[in-house]
Amino acid sequence: xxxxxxxxxxxxxxxxxxxxxxxxxxxxxxxxxxxxxxxxxxxxxxxxxxxxxxxxxxxxxxxxxxxxxxxxxxxxxxxxxxxxxxxxxxxxxxxxxxxxxxxxxxxxxxxxxxxxxxxxxxxxxxxxxxxxxxxxxxxxxxxxxxxxxxxxxxxxxxxxxxxxxxxxxxxxxxxxxxxxx
Numbered sequence: 453x454x455x456x457x458x459x460x461x462x463x464x465x466x467x468x469x470x471x472x473x474x475x476x477x478x479x480x481x482x483x484x485x486x487x488x489x490x491x492x493x494x495x496x497x498x499x500x501x502x503x504x505x506x507x508x509x510x511x512x513x514x515x516x517x518x519x520x521x522x523x524x525x526x527x528x529x530x531x532x533x534x535x536x537x538x539x540x541x542x543x544x545x546x547x548x549x550x551x552x553x554x555x556x557x558x559x560x561x562x563x564x565x566x567x568x569x570x571x572x573x574x575x576x577x578x579x580x581x582x583x584x585x586x587x588x589x590x591x592x593x594x595x596x597x598x599x600x601x602x603x604x605x606x607x608x609x610x611x612x613x614x615x616x617x618x619x620x621x622x623x624x625x626x627x628x629x630x631x632x633x
Contacts, residue, residue, distance in 0.1 A: 471520020
């Protein structure tokens with residue numbers, strides 16, 4: 453059990469750090485968009501690079517932030533019945549429904565890895581007038597898929613432990629605060 457706890461803590465810490473670091477990509481995205489709007493509408497001098505740059509930055513921000521959102525439980529759930537179940541019953545349901553998650557993330561990783569690697573090997577760039585490299589953004593997809601897979605594994609381990617033992621594997625440090633204590 454100590455190995456599993458250590459694995460979960462390690463993955464959680466890494467994803468917390470990477471997710472927080474990736475969240476800062478929103479600032480250059482915002483600056484690029486504001487710059488484009490000012491140049492286009494106040495100086496009648498639109499750029500050829502702003503739209504593509506903002507799409508690439510936001511794409512990386514969005515895909516890398518997925519594992520962080522998964523860790524924090526920020527995805528939307530249909531909880532009309534789910535929230536009425538005990539935590540153990542929820543874990544049982546999660547173990548069955550998470551097979552879809554593993555199929556999706558597995559296919560995403562399996563398909564994106566050779567695609568991104570080929571892009572890296574040829575130093576792929578955009579066909580636009582500006583022509584920036586696109587391989588860094590393409591590499592973010594298998595990277596983020598791997599992070600999602602790791603985070604999903606931690607959730608599955610916690611749920612399986614709860615189903616088998618009836619206890620949580622890790623007690624959150626702020627569990628008392630969340631319960632109103």
